[in-house]
Amino acid sequence: MMEQLTVKNLVKKYRHTMVLDNISFNLEPAKIYGLLGRNGAGKTTLLNIMSSRIFPTSGEVRIGGEDINNDDDLLSKIFLMSEANLYPREMNIHQTFDLADAAYGNFNYDLANRLLTAFELDGKSKVTNLSTGQRTASKLIVALAVNASYILLDEPILGLDANHRELFYQELVKTYQEKPRTFVLSTHLIEEIQQLVEHVLVLDRQKILLNDDLDTILAKAYAISGPAQLVDDYVTGLKVLKSEMLGNIKTAYVFDKLDDQRAIPDQVKINHYDLQHLFIYLTDGGEK
Amino acid sequence: MMEQLTVKNLVKKYRHTMVLDNISFNLEPAKIYGLLGRNGAGKTTLLNIMSSRIFPTSGEVRIGGEDINNDDDLLSKIFLMSEANLYPREMNIHQTFDLADAAYGNFNYDLANRLLTAFELDGKSKVTNLSTGQRTASKLIVALAVNASYILLDEPILGLDANHRELFYQELVKTYQEKPRTFVLSTHLIEEIQQLVEHVLVLDRQKILLNDDLDTILAKAYAISGPAQLVDDYVTGLKVLKSEMLGNIKTAYVFDKLDDQRAIPDQVKINHYDLQHLFIYLTDGGEK
Structure with a gap:
């Protein structure tokens, strides 16, 4: 055993x-x-x-x-x-x-x-x-x-x-x-x-x-993209590790359970992101 | 200049x-x-x-x-x-x-x-x-x-x-x-x-x-999967770098221009694969 x-x-x-x-x-x-x-x-x-x-x-x-x-x-x-x-x-x-x-x-x-x-x-x-x-x-x-x-x-x-x-x-x-x-x-x-x-x-x-x-971790790693105001509204109360702007489009990298009850606006896209980027966003600034 | x-x-x-x-x-x-x-x-x-x-x-x-x-x-x-x-x-x-x-x-x-x-x-x-x-x-x-x-x-x-x-x-x-x-x-x-x-x-x-x-290279990197006989028929005449069997399903990794004139059987799936795997298949056996 x-x-x-x-x-x-x-x-x-x-x-x-x-x-x-x-x-x-x-x-x-x-x-x-x-x-x-x-x-x-x-x-x-x-x-x-x-x-x-x-x-x-x-x-x-x-x-x-x-x-x-x-x-x-x-x-x-x-x-x-x-x-x-x-x-x-x-x-x-x-x-x-x-x-x-x-x-x-x-x-x-x-x-x-x-x-x-x-x-x-x-x-x-x-x-x-x-x-x-x-x-x-x-x-x-x-x-x-x-x-x-x-x-x-x-x-x-x-x-x-x-x-x-x-x-x-x-x-x-x-x-x-x-x-x-x-x-x-x-x-x-x-x-x-x-x-x-x-x-x-x-x-x-x-x-x-x-x-x-790993499955539990990746299930909380979401990239949420769209017009900045809509993205900001959507991620309120969620743990955001990093966010980026490209023109008017904001992407917020969330590490949290999404609240499935809330409606997702049409212009907002939700994708998973990978373990390596999750690691980078979690630990940036952590090198000795 | x-x-x-x-x-x-x-x-x-x-x-x-x-x-x-x-x-x-x-x-x-x-x-x-x-x-x-x-x-x-x-x-x-x-x-x-x-x-x-x-x-x-x-x-x-x-x-x-x-x-x-x-x-x-x-x-x-x-x-x-x-x-x-x-x-x-x-x-x-x-x-x-x-x-x-x-x-x-x-x-x-x-x-x-x-x-x-x-x-x-x-x-x-x-x-x-x-x-x-x-x-x-x-x-x-x-x-x-x-x-x-x-x-x-x-x-x-x-x-x-x-x-x-x-x-x-x-x-x-x-x-x-x-x-x-x-x-x-x-x-x-x-x-x-x-x-x-x-x-x-x-x-x-x-x-x-x-x-x-890179674009030209990746445009020739196709993974062709399906029942073995259908895959074999489809890749005849194409350059196959590697093939794998999983149960009855064969995947052939092709590095070639596909002939768009030919019909693709319903059971055959065609996907791209990435540069790292292309490199591995091209060079396997090549280490000194």
Whole structure:
């Protein structure tokens, strides 16, 4: 039975700088999450704490109610793919598979070897000799083939060209369907992962700003366009993230439930807008 | 008067490796180009030759018929923003502006200072101390404010979060409208630049695979879906880049002019697909 991962009241300070400010959320088993945040929002620190690479100032990460730091069995349920290169200098790609097998057991060598071919990699290549895109691909293979329940991916598409990004998205969906487990994708390419993720966490200025199902979020993202006065009347009382004028036409980007009772004037058009723009409007001004 | 830039029969070999294999194309004045290619296709080498940072094995780059390497005035019409950090260690952002002003003249300090604020940068920061995203932003500011007719951008969005990418796209359009000049965007984020570029160059396996206006290209990109037999009949004689089966429904991704004379069966649906997928289907299998 797979159990929930709980992040509870997590605080991380470096000297006097607050990096994570009382973060709490849950990860369900067998779900694909998007972790979004501007540069400097604290995403990498959060993922490092969730995989016990660094310790929080206070707060806990639990699986099934048990602190992960007190239990090696729990730690071996969590895998982090990160930008940091933790492999010894002389290690080749095949050996990184063996390392994942030794640490987590039951490594999926069949999948990994098939993906080596798909990503056009030679398993005998040393990891340190790979280009950025190749190194990312080799790490993605480990992340997709490792036997863990919670797989955290920090910038999983760094340096990949469009073809290899598409390949990764397809293989992620395929392995998830065969063996459902939890993936957390932390990336700036929001437009591309919108099709993959079920649930979205937005970190902004060291806090959780949004934590909801993608469908619920997108159902509140409306662009309302028309003559300025009509648009202003219509959006009164709604949460408007941003508005633009083009000639006489105003567009208001709303993040709210629309009141279906009210009549919509003929000249006013209502459209949905996408997750990437919602993210931008929600977090503008939030870079450190 | 602005003159055309001509790349003619460019060849670049490193020992026995062909990096560019007889490349020819023109860049028109005042146009925004997308330069697309897989990792290893030769994009960076091409841009380095076009800005005279490296020399070709054979072939030429000309402006108005004159070889750029014979004429410093012509060289000062071309600016390359690249991943390589060419600035001295101790140089701060303000000083990189002065360097661009000294080399190209008439640097747009007003724009540059406004963009420093927009990208949340401190002009007194040393370039070497910046994060990847901040360094990219500081280089983009120089590229948008420099006084050159041909501005080549190699991976201009490296490390930028979605908000700063959107800011860059908006500022590029704004400065282009105020003072039309030629930009070449070389990037893997094809989906995002589709809205910006007028003309597309695709480099694949060391050669030019595609060189056409975006509108002309997209007008030939059709996804044809329906019962397999009907789709197969319809696409006979057309160039099919890829096809997929989902249950009994086949989708063929065509890159060709459709013959409007032929009747389309009711069960067959025809939709356009986007530049990023066209690129992927055209170049799959083309990574070095």
